[in-house]
Amino acid sequence: MIQIEGISKAFGGLQAVDSVQFTVERGGITGLIGPNGAGKTTLFSILAGFLTADQGRVLLDGDDVTGLPPHKLFHRGLVRTFQIPKEFSRMSVRENLMIVPPAQSGERLSMSWLRWGKVKREDRRIGEKVDEVLDFLNLTHVADELAGNLSGGQKKLLELGRTMMIDAKVVLLDEPGAGVNRTLLNNIRDAIRRLNRDRGYTFCLIEHDMDLIAQLCDPVVVMAQGQVIAQGTMDEVRADPLVQDAYLGGGVSGRGVSAITEADVARTRGAGGPGEEAGDGTDNGTDNGEEEWRP
Amino acid sequence: MELGGLLTYGVFFLTQAGIYAVLALGLNVQFGLTGQINIGVAGFFAVGAYTSAILTTSVTPAHLGGFDLPFLVGIAGAVVASGIVAVGIGWVTMRLRSDYLAIATIGIAEIIRLTLKNEDWLTNGVRGVPGIPRPFVETLGTDPLISLAVILAFVLLAYWLVERARVSPWGRVLRAIRENEDGVMAAGKDVARFRLQAFVFGSGLMGMAGGLYAHFIGFISPEAFLPLYGTFLVWVMLIAGGAGNNRGAVLGAFAIWMLWSATQFMTDALGAEYATQAGALRVLLIGVLLQVILILRPQGILPEHGRKGRR
Numbered sequence: 001m002i003q004i005e006g007i008s009k010a011f012g013g014l015q016a017v018d019s020v021q022f023t024v025e026r027g028g029i030t031g032l033i034g035p036n037g038a039g040k041t042t043l044f045s046i047l048a049g050f051l052t053a054d055q056g057r058v059l060l061d062g063d064d065v066t067g068l069p070p071h072k073l074f075h076r077g078l079v080r081t082f083q084i085p086k087e088f089s090r091m092s093v094r095e096n097l098m099i100v101p102p103a104q105s106g107e108r109l110s111m112s113w114l115r116w117g118k119v120k121r122e123d124r125r126i127g128e129k130v131d132e133v134l135d136f137l138n139l140t141h142v143a144d145e146l147a148g149n150l151s152g153g154q155k156k157l158l159e160l161g162r163t164m165m166i167d168a169k170v171v172l173l174d175e176p177g178a179g180v181n182r183t184l185l186n187n188i189r190d191a192i193r194r195l196n197r198d199r200g201y202t203f204c205l206i207e208h209d210m211d212l213i214a215q216l217c218d219p220v221v222v223m224a225q226g227q228v229i230a231q232g233t234m235d236e237v238r239a240d241p242l243v244q245d246a247y248l249g250g251g252v253s254g255r256g257v258s259a260i261t262e263a264d265v266a267r268t269r270g271a272g273g274p275g276e277e278a279g280d281g282t283d284n285g286t287d288n289g290e291e292e293w294r295p
Numbered sequence: 296m297e298l299g300g301l302l303t304y305g306v307f308f309l310t311q312a313g314i315y316a317v318l319a320l321g322l323n324v325q326f327g328l329t330g331q332i333n334i335g336v337a338g339f340f341a342v343g344a345y346t347s348a349i350l351t352t353s354v355t356p357a358h359l360g361g362f363d364l365p366f367l368v369g370i371a372g373a374v375v376a377s378g379i380v381a382v383g384i385g386w387v388t389m390r391l392r393s394d395y396l397a398i399a400t401i402g403i404a405e406i407i408r409l410t411l412k413n414e415d416w417l418t419n420g421v422r423g424v425p426g427i428p429r430p431f432v433e434t435l436g437t438d439p440l441i442s443l444a445v446i447l448a449f450v451l452l453a454y455w456l457v458e459r460a461r462v463s464p465w466g467r468v469l470r471a472i473r474e475n476e477d478g479v480m481a482a483g484k485d486v487a488r489f490r491l492q493a494f495v496f497g498s499g500l501m502g503m504a505g506g507l508y509a510h511f512i513g514f515i516s517p518e519a520f521l522p523l524y525g526t527f528l529v530w531v532m533l534i535a536g537g538a539g540n541n542r543g544a545v546l547g548a549f550a551i552w553m554l555w556s557a558t559q560f561m562t563d564a565l566g567a568e569y570a571t572q573a574g575a576l577r578v579l580l581i582g583v584l585l586q587v588i589l590i591l592r593p594q595g596i597l598p599e600h601g602r603k604g605r606r
Contacts, residue, residue, distance in 0.1 A: 071480060099464075106465060109492060
């Protein structure tokens with residue numbers, strides 16, 4: 001679906017993304033994890049066309065889409081959400097979703113002046129779609145509220161809702177669970193899962209909540225200091241000493257992440273170990289009432 | 296002042312306020328809907344005024360033309376000329392952050408004013424362009440009420456164009472751009488295109504206002520397009536009336552123009568020996584008023600969202 005081939009990006013002297021290479025498979029939910037500053041969001045921004053890579057290529061369904069602007073990628077079905085929701089605060093929730101469908105005839109000024117009937121009819125159809133999405137996300141009761149008045153979690157749902165307004169093929173979710181309470185988080189998780197299963201959405205998501213990652217994602221790709229240091233199932237990456245190193249603060253053990261070779265990448269290991277910050281959190285799983293714990 | 300004089304003044308007042316209403320509506324497209332900061336309103340106003348003047352005056356060696364064309368052609372020319380200038384500026388600035396647009400527009404407005412002042416062959420320089428015909432003067436005569444009716448008709452037209460645009464999907468995208476540009480990009484819209492369209496549309500309306508002004512006053516010179524009248528007052532009107540709300544923009548234009556006119560009566564009372572100070576005092580008063588509005592009612596008299604606009 002998305003092939004990422006040797007993407008690099010530097011900001012001044014900081015190598016934010018360094019020769020990253022992996023594939024987001026069609027129909028899957030790929031997790032992208034790593035400590036803060038690992039370059040995950042930068043990579044997302046490059047994939048969605050918000051930043052230009054210094055090197056490397058991005059292939060979408062085999063086509064080279066490197067360097068295309070966001071709106072062109074959007075029309076190819078590649079959609080992103082943001083870590084900090086980018087809602088349109090002084091517009092209603094409904095309007096936030098009405099914006100999304102592409103090529104609305106009313107987006108041409110002349111049409112709004114001369115063919116108002118047609119524009120209105122089209123808007124009514126889009127409105128029906130909005131009702132459906134709001135219903136799916138349990139946001140119907142706040143439809144006419146200004147989006148700026150929503151809670152943090154509801155804004156995250158709204159972000160997800162925006163991707164549902166078109167037939168997205170690949171959705172890049174940047175921390176859909178950050179700062180969201182448990183109930184709403186379950187809501188978001190279920191929505192992602194249903195979109196994946198019932199509507200065939202491919203997801204790639206960045207998340208720090210290891211519960212959510214473990215419940216949803218396979219495979220999981222781990223980044224640290226701009227590089228991919230491991231990928232595999234959650235269990236596999238959790239057991240990887242490189243990953244443990246990265247989460248404990250690379251270099252503590254005397255072996256910097258920068259010393260990792262190609263051979264290290266994508267390797268899996270069986271030897272788990274105690275002291276792995278992220279994995280411990282997972283095992284204690286807070287109020288997780290889910291049966292289907294692992295794919 | 297006896298009744299006749301008062302009526303004449305009333306007509307004069309409403310006509311000028313109407314011209315300002317068109318300017319405020321134009322700025323509302325740019326600032327109110329899209330969040331663009333155009334500090335060069337006077338420049339587009341001037342381009343429109345001079346274009347229409349040159350197109351409609353009789354042939355003269357004093358400046359380019361005139362071409363003796365009808366009033367409506369003059370106004371159309373005014374809209375097109377300002378629109379073209381806006382495309383030029385927009386082309387270079389639309390991809391930049393809005394702060395740069397603000398800086399660019401200040402500069403451009405001054406360049407336009409200085410060009411009008413110095414290119415004698417084109418504009419007759421500081422001596423200005425006289426003899427601009429009143430709207431429909433040949434068929435309807437010179438009654439000021441006719442001019443007022445024509446200008447109010449243009450206010451209605453401008454209002455309709457902007458209001459329809461605001462509630463359309465096009466306006467929805469603009470408002471979204473104002474709120475969060477990245478979000479709009481992520482929703483697959485070509486943000487630069489929408490911003491350019493909004494900028495050109497707003498500037499075209501400002502040009503239309505310029506054309507109306509030229510025909511109403513009958514004489515224009517570069518002095519009429521100083522930033523104080525052409526830009527600053529328009530901003531105060533839009534902010535006072537309610538940025539984002541078209542009825543607010545029109546209301547603001549009439550209300551602020553009334554206040555501005557009232558300060559003239561007030562400062563006239565100071566006497567001729569204080570004329571300079573009185574002029575400065577008027578500007579000071581409007582400036583203070585703007586501060587008061589921004590502190591006490593930043594959303595304006597008619598806020599964009601009515602009761603829902605709580606923040």
